[in-house]
Amino acid sequence: MSASEPDAHWNTVYAAKDVDDVSWYEPVPATSRRLITMAATSGRVIDVGAGASGLADALLPAGYDVTVLDVSSNALEQVRQRLGQKATYVVADVLTWTPVDSYAVWHDRAVFHFLTDPADQARYVNQATTAVQTGGGLVMGTFAPTGPESCSGLPTARHDADSLVRLFAGAFTLEHAETDEHVTPWGVIQPFTWVVLRRE
Numbered sequence: 001m002s003a004s005e006p007d008a009h010w011n012t013v014y015a016a017k018d019v020d021d022v023s024w025y026e027p028v029p030a031t032s033r034r035l036i037t038m039a040a041t042s043g044r045v046i047d048v049g050a051g052a053s054g055l056a057d058a059l060l061p062a063g064y065d066v067t068v069l070d071v072s073s074n075a076l077e078q079v080r081q082r083l084g085q086k087a088t089y090v091v092a093d094v095l096t097w098t099p100v101d102s103y104a105v106w107h108d109r110a111v112f113h114f115l116t117d118p119a120d121q122a123r124y125v126n127q128a129t130t131a132v133q134t135g136g137g138l139v140m141g142t143f144a145p146t147g148p149e150s151c152s153g154l155p156t157a158r159h160d161a162d163s164l165v166r167l168f169a170g171a172f173t174l175e176h177a178e179t180d181e182h183v184t185p186w187g188v189i190q191p192f193t194w195v196v197l198r199r200e
Ligand SMILES: C[S@@+](CC[C@H](N)C(=O)[O-])C[C@H]1O[C@@H](n2cnc3c(N)ncnc32)[C@H](O)[C@@H]1O
Pocket: 006, 010, 024, 025, 026, 048, 049, 050, 051, 052, 053, 069, 070, 071, 072, 075, 092, 093, 094, 095, 108, 109, 110, 111, 114, 151
């Protein structure tokens, strides 16, 4: 992704599309939910690049303290209309945001893979390293090596568990890896790589 003006791109997407009319829509965020439980059973969770996802809705009843961060205010407004003050909202570019809290879990589904520039990937790792508390978890789902080469008109960097482990080495170690197939609302299969990394 170009680091310049991602908010304009994503705000246009969320203004034009219904929540269930985007390729990444899933009615139940089952993999995210299960792996977040593996990472921590309580505490602060930040969903980075949350979009209009229903993940926060699924985490709140379990007692997590949920923050949703997205570069698109339009996306987070959809979440706010559902959840109001039950969640914390941060409209920011994850690469330039200044974390003020530390988190038990950092969750990212289908956001990191838009970072194709190694310098942006390194910036992201630095942000996660700052924001995740020692012993906390990072749950990440990206397009797998056989996944799509682009999404929403943007190129993607596809990863297997080894490439994610290498990129986050130094601050995070691998706890769990799996593969998954997301099925888009129009029936296209998208292979994903999922990891749970532990903050050292
Ligand atoms: C493919 S969508 C995935 C949304 C959500 N994670 C889900 O699984 O439904 C990618 C999301 O990342 C957000 N995003 C893209 N680049 C971002 C950045 N640099 N900082 C914060 N959010 C970003 C977009 O606005 C969008 O909501």
